[in-house]
Amino acid sequence: MFERKQLPHTAASKVTSKAASKAAWAAAIVAMAGLAGLAPARAADSVKVGLILPMTGGQASTGKQIENAIKLYMQQKGDTVAGKKVEIIVKDDAAIPDKTKTAAQELIVNDKVNFIAGFGVTPAALAAAPLATQAKIPEVVMAAGTSIITERSPYIVRTSFTLAQSSTIIGDWAAKNGIKKVATLTSDYAPGNDALNFFKQHFTAGGGEVVEEVKVPLQNPDFAPFLQRMKDAKPDAIFVFVPAGQGGNFMKQYAERGLDKAGIKVIGPGDVTDDDLLNNMGDAVLGTVTAHLYSAAHPSQMNKDFVAAYKKAFGNRPGFMAVGGYDGIHLIYEALKKTGGDTNGDKLIEAMKGQKWESPRGPISIDPETRDIVQNIYIRKVEKVDGELYNVEFATFEAVKDLGKTKK
């Protein structure tokens, strides 16, 4: 027996099957500790909001803006409403739908949350939809912007925007304001396709022509070749939709390529000139016309206070994602007030329908039929205000519903 042990090759292989036993114990201990340690604590008189956001990965800035805005709101308004303490549980999904689903399921089953909220991208919001229906709890969408989302579950409300809202309006506006030929550059995913289709419909109906259509992959380091293609098509303007965050790169390269000098304007939904990044984009962005729901330069007292408070707390300017989060938590508070603290999902959804309030972005309401947001869409131009770049609003379309749905 003993001699065998000393043979090098057998010694190496002998351990194999037995190894399992001890390592198995170790693993089991880790597992037990982990599972037990992470078991959720229960609090009696509290309302729990499960916030699922991309906190890491390419969409992380969206998640952080929303989380910041919610923190700010709760600092300002206190963390109790209708006698209940509001508790926020943040989960990171890195904008990957299956993680969203697991997170949502965990929140519902284990943490017994009364709301799920957040959702940085459309696939994430869609992934959670069947769970909201099954568990009968409200899903508050604070960022994702595809029209179909609210149709996927009767428990979804949205406080962000839909791409149809801004794209149709910029389409009409462009056709009426002397833009004849447009090239489009959109990210190749649901919101991008929504933006493209609604823009095309309205722009061509108004007599415009789309001369070049490029869909770019979502993960895209270098826009230069696509832009060169745009430039060679010689349009009057480029219609751009890229997710917030990529706008900066796009505008930089737009300028570098000399498209601004060639007289090609940039139009689009306001994602490309997101306030979050706008000020660093350089002067090339001046004159860009976008249609969108929110500008940090919105001239209302409420917005001025909001921007000042946000800047003070987090050191930079809030973008439209932050406003989506701010209004989302407001809606949750209001619904709880209306039900008197009752956390029945059906009652909460009923309470949310038809809510009207003044947001930093202007007056908004929740459409009682579609549970989608109704809001003003502003046409804005990038200008310099006090040495900083801002989207300055110059025309307003009031109480715009989601045209993506009213169509059918």
Place this chain on the structure above:
Amino acid sequence: MTAILTNLFDGVAYGMLLFVLACGLAVTLGLMNFVNLAHGAFAMAGGYVCMVLVNRMGWPFFAALPLAFVFAAAIGIVLERTLYRHLYARSHLDQVLFTIGLTFMSVAAVDYIQGSSRVFINLPAALQGQFDLFGVGIGRYRLMIIVICGLLTIALQMVLAKTRFGSRLRAAVDDPRAASGLGINVPQVFAFTFAFGCGLAGLGGALSAEILGLDPYFPLKFMIYFLIVVTVGGSSSITGPFLASLLLGIGDVAGKYYVPKMGPFVIYTMMIVILIWRPNGLFGRTAAR
């Protein structure tokens, strides 16, 4: 015709940038057979240092560039002396585990310090925009990249070919054992080269902020590109990675321009075909290591 030339120009600029970013990795891999997946983290460090100096402290862009180099190289040498050198003898899997761990840490740390939004470096006006040269649009910034990276490449080639240090390095790459037998201090040569490679990455990171975008996820996003450059080019010389970078840059740009929907295919297919055809890279030695 002008479109082709403009694309070629863009592709060359892009490729040169990739080369500066990745050539440090080629050296690490070729010399010490060390898989350093954290290479992008050094590039990111350089980029962020440059950003802070230029945007927050008002340094001129061209003064900040060398500092990006120095800073990244300094981090490189500290890490090499304290951590990396313990791992040269370890298996590739350990090295992968370790350097991915470092990458994760750098990503989260930068996110914590600087936030997760993309950052831009304020450029002097002279570098912005494009000018026409016989109808071909030449971006000023890209021209500067080509000039800087071109000079660097020539300098590198000269150092490697003509100087004493260069011949030591080449000897160490060829056969570290024999080289140390001849009295060459291989670890020292390596530490220096490692730091220099990190410095180059840092410089590349500062230069690439404008074109590739700089955010905390930079090291993860571009890890694949660096690896492609090194494997396709082979890691036994710097000419290989250089040509591979150019090929990758031009292929990427042309692919996006002419077949926008098929963009990524062009690169990945090219890589697989080349690696099947020449498993050690275009310019690698044929004998497997």
Place this chain on the structure above:
Amino acid sequence: MSDSSDVGYHAQRQARWHYGEIVFWLLVLACGFAFPTRYLIMTDILRLALFAMSLDLILGYAGIVSLGHAAFFGVGAYAAGLLALHGIVNEPVLALIVAGLAAMVLGFATSFLVIRGVDLTRLMVTLGIALLLEALAERFSNITGGTDGLQGIEMQPIFGQIPFDMFGKAGFFYSLAVLFLLFLFARRVVHSPFGLSLRAIKNNPLRAAAIGIPVNRRLIAIYTLAAFYAGIAGALFTQTTAIASLDVFAFERSADLMLVLVIGGTGYLYGGLIGAVIFRMLQELFSTITPQYWQFWIGLVLVVIVLVGRQRLHRWVLYVPNLIVRQVAGRKAVVAVPESDA
């Protein structure tokens, strides 16, 4: 006793079931009943474990490194998703096998590219294949749903009897059963003469060829089998989450897999299972504590693991259990995790 009979003796001994293994599986089963609120994460661990076992088959036993194992996972996931979505194969178990076979076909086709070249080339070729498939899936968004993924998958009950529930109970036990069956098969394979010949190839391909082992054919066979396993893992993923999106092909998935296996140790089949438990629990723990910066702590753990050395770490972990074992069963029963890596 001659050397050859000695090897045979050990091969047999090693193939025998050890008490520890039985305890391990009973414990896993017990977890299923002990933590009824944690089915989702446990299912996630089981999927990852199966996936890691697949990589272990090629890495731990045949020495083929891969950074693109997600290619097969993704093909399995999309195959299962499409089968369910279009109602082609409604029964989950059958769909699972079909999806696995789809991945297997891809594995066989690509194995010819992978058996060439040195480690680094293999890493990049496998990575390239996965990235290429991801790009394909994005390009043909009319079939795959592109970046939005396959939405609206509804899974039929297993064998027409057991429906997938929201709490993931059915999904957990289903995954566990699949994992266990495939584990048994893998265990049989690696202890067979075929499995032993793979180890010979891993240790020295030239020598293996010299004693008459058809090196390339064996490598192709094991690579194809591993692809089947990965495909099954992918199909389980789609079936238990009812989602398939582009990230099934992602580089991060392959890289995480590598981490899991390296943490758990390669070449004894349990490495993937144990690594999956440790990795996921750490991830869960850190991301509960800090949803924004959990990557930092995961990174730190990885760095520490390497610096301390996995061998030493395993010894520390096993120190107390071994003390007990020594008391109960004597010196010989003392165990260690094998260190065999590429």
